[in-house]
Amino acid sequence: MFLIFKRMWQVNWAEQWQYRANLFMYVLYWIVQPVIYIAVWTSIANAQGSVKGLSANDFVTYYMAMLIVDQVTSEIVVYNFAHKIQDGTLSGEIIRPIHPILTNALTNNIAFKALTTLVLLPVWVMLWLLYTPIFASTSWVNILLSIPTLIIGFFINFLLSSAIVCVAFWTQRVWALYRLYGIPVALFSGQFVPLQLMPKVIQDISVYLPFQLFKYFPTQLILGKLSGTQILQGYTMDIIWLFIAFVIFRWTWANGIKQFSAVGA
C-alpha cells in the first residue's frame, strides 16, 4: 500500500507541476481573502480600540493561524474529480483494484497542498513582517495538540466534499451543490469571521456541526484560546464527525457507482 501511495505521489506531484502557473494564480486568489480580512478588521479594531474584545493583534494572529489551518484542511476534490464522473474518464480508475477517491484523489489533494505551500510560505512571512503579530498564548503543546485535529479535520472535510462529488453520479454536475455547501461553511466554520463575533445562536449550533472542526477549532487551539474542556469537546466531535463523514461518503459512493454510465469511454 505504501508503494502505491509513493508512486501515486510521484504521478500526482508531476501532474500538479505541469500546471504550476495556473496553480500559483489560483493560490494567490485564495490567499488574498484572509489578507483582506486582516486589513479590514485591523483598521476597525485600531479605530475602535477593539471589536467585542478582540484587538488588532487578535485579528492578525487569528487569520494568520487560519491561513495555515486552511492550507492543511482544505480540499480540491470537486475540482479534480467531479469532471471524471461527468465525462466518463473515471472508467479507467474504477476498474483498478484500488479506491479512486481514497487513493488517487486523496494523493492528488496532498500533492496540491505540498505545492501550494510553496506559495503560502512567502506570503505568510510577508504578513509577519508587515504586522509583526504577537502569538502570546501559543505554545508548543498547543501546536502539537492541533496536529491530530488538523489531520482529522482535513479528512472530515475531504470525505464530506467527496460525498458531494458522488452526487454527480446522479446529477452529472455538482457545482451548484458544492456552492451550497459553502454556505454552512461560511456561517459555522469561522473561516471568514471569527466565530466569537457571530450571533450567539450560530456559535451554539456550530459546536455540533462539522464545519468549525476543520477551521475554527484548530485555529483557536493553536492560538491557545481553548480550555481543557473545550479541547476535549472538540476532539470528541472530531471522532464523531469523522465517523459520520465516512459513513455518508461510503453510502454515496456505493450507491452512486451503480448509477455510473461510463459515457464516452
Add this chain to the structure above:
Amino acid sequence: MPSNSIVVENLSKTYQVPEREAGFSAAVQSFFKRKYKDIKAVHQVGFNIAQGEVVGFLGPNGAGKTTTLKMLSGLLHPTGGNATVLGFTPWQLKPEYLRAMTLVMGQRNRLAWDIPAADSFLLNQAIYRIPDDEYKQTFKELDDLLELAPLMKKPVRNLSLGERMKCEIAAGLLHRPKVLFLDEPTIGLDITGQVRIREFLREYNKRTGATILLTSHYMADVTALCERIIIIHQGSLKYDGGINDLSRKIAPFKLIGVRLADADSHDLSGYGTEVQNEEDADKRYIQVRAEDVTRVTSRMLADLPIHDITIADPPIEDVIEQAFNQ
C-alpha cells in the same frame, strides 16, 4: 473441457435517456418536465466462454458490444440478468477480480495524460502488486513486440493515437490478466502495428491460457485470432458459434472465381449471381448456394474456356453484414 471463465445469463442494460426537441421552448419545457426514453442497449444476452478461448464480439455501431464489455468488466451495473467472470460478479468490483482482468478501450484510460507513460506504468506496477522481476520481464516482452521504449519518456498527450494505443494495451497487460476485454484493440494502428498486436495477443493467449473477448472493426483481427464469434445486433444475440460455421449457417453460399480466356465476353448469369470481389482483378466471381457448387462448377468447366478456377467462402464481412440484416 476447461471450465467456463465467463458466464452470461439474460444480461440486460436499459439506459434512461432524457430526450427533447430542439429549440428554446422545448428546452424550457424539459426543465420542468423531463421526458425519458428507455434505450435497450443490451437485451437478455447470454453466452459462456471457456477458459483460454479467444472470442470475437461483433456487431454494428450501437449494437451493445461496448455496453456488454463494460458490464463484464464491472464498470456498469446491469438492469437485468447476471454474469460471472472467473467466479466473480464483475460489478461488485472486488479487488481480486480487478487484479485478474483487464479492459482495454480505444480511448485514453489507464495512462495519466500529462506525464510520461513510464510513470503510469510504475504506478500500475504498484497498484497491481507486480513483483519487480516479473514486471521487468513482462515489460521486456511488451517492449519487444510493441517497441515501447522510445515512447515511454514523452508525456502521454504528446503521443500519436497509435503510439498511445500501444501504451494503453501494454499498461493493461502489465499485470498479466487472466481475462482480457479488448474494445477495438488495434484502432488507430497502422497495418504493421495491427499485425503486431494480433501476434502478441495470440502469443499471450497461448502462453498464459488467458481468455480473450475482443471487439474490432477490422475483420482481420477477428479472423486471425478468433475461432468463435458472437454477433449482437440491436442489443440481442444473433449468432454464437464457430467463425467457419458462420457462413454455412447465415449465408450458405460459396464464391466461385474463374479466369477466362477472353474475360468479358461471356455471360455468367446462367450459373449464379455475379458479384464484385477485389481480391483478384483478373477473375470474375459468382455466388452460388453451397449445395449447388459441384453441379455449377462442372457445368462451367464443360461450357467455358477456363484457365483457373477457385471455390471459396464469401468474405466474412459480407456474411456478417448479411447476419445483421436478417
